[in-house]
Amino acid sequence: MVRITIEREECTSCALCWETCPEVFEENPDDTLSQIVEEYRRGGDPAEGEVSDDMEDCVRDAAEGCPVEIIRLS
Secondary structure: OEEEEEOHHHOOOOOHHHHHOOOOEEEOOOOOOEEEOHHHEEOOEEEEEEEOHHHHHHHHHHHHHOOOOOEEEO
């Protein structure tokens, strides 16, 4: 499993993550910041999630492309 954390307060809403990996990331309709789609959230937190290993390339591409480097994988 791959754990994901987004430092949402630092998000610039550039859209790169949800355009790169829309299966996992999306724009929050209320604050326009990036969040993890509900299916993959941990404890209902839009900033924390977990995906299976087969989705790692998708989330890694999004994390590596983030211009403000706020997406962490572990």
